[in-house]
Amino acid sequence: MTRRNLHIDRLASAWLIKQFIDKRPRFYFVAEGETVEGAIAFDMYGAEFTHHGEDCTFETLLKRFGLSVSKGLREIAEIVHDIDLKDDKFHRLEAAGLNAVVNALSAACETIASCCNKRASSLMVSIHY
Numbered sequence: 001m002t003r004r005n006l007h008i009d010r011l012a013s014a015w016l017i018k019q020f021i022d023k024r025p026r027f028y029f030v031a032e033g034e035t036v037e038g039a040i041a042f043d044m045y046g047a048e049f050t051h052h053g054e055d056c057t058f059e060t061l062l063k064r065f066g067l068s069v070s071k072g073l074r075e076i077a078e079i080v081h082d083i084d085l086k087d088d089k090f091h092r093l094e095a096a097g098l099n100a101v102v103n104a105l106s107a108a109c110e111t112i113a114s115c116c117n118k119r120a121s122s123l124m125v126s127i128h129y
Contacts (some may be wrong), residue, residue: 001027001028001030001035001036001039001040001041001042001044002014002027002028002029002030002041002042002043002044003028003029003030003032003043003044004029004030004031004059005106006102006105006106006109007045007102007106008080008083008084008098008099008102009056009057009080009083009084010042010043010057011102011105011124012058012059012076012080012124013042013043013049013058013061015121015124015125016058016061016062016067016073016124017042017061018078018121019125020065020067020073021061021067026039042057042061043057049061049064054085055088056077056080056081056084057084058076058077058080058081058086059077059080059081059085062074062077063110069080071116072128073083073128075092076124076127076128078090078092079092079094079095079098082095083098083099083102084097094127098127100107100122101123105123
């Protein structure tokens with residue numbers, strides 16, 4: 001369960017969950033203050049899997065599920081971090097381009113669910129490999 005609006009951290013985290021953590025996840029995209037009984041929240045205020053310290057949600061998931069050993073996933077985490085936290089911590093040049101693509105994708109999709117299904121997944125796979 002996560003917030004409705006499409007942004008890089010939610011999109012990348014949903015992809016990470018589906019590809020490496022839970023092969024058959026069910027995602028719920030909820031309005032502010034809405035909850036789904038039994039759902040595991042991510043990238044939401046008060047969630048276990050969200051921003052912690054200087055980490056964005058994607059980085060938190062990598063650490064919690066032992067996925068930091070993958071160089072490709074660490075590099076994606078740096079890009080997601082720079083876009084989401086806007087602190088240029090990792091100075092990733094790809095951040096500006098990916099942010100523009102995600103913003104365009106968000107504008108083109110009717111719902112975050114439709115974006116997460118195919119378009120976003122294809123985008124994240126192309127970055128990872």
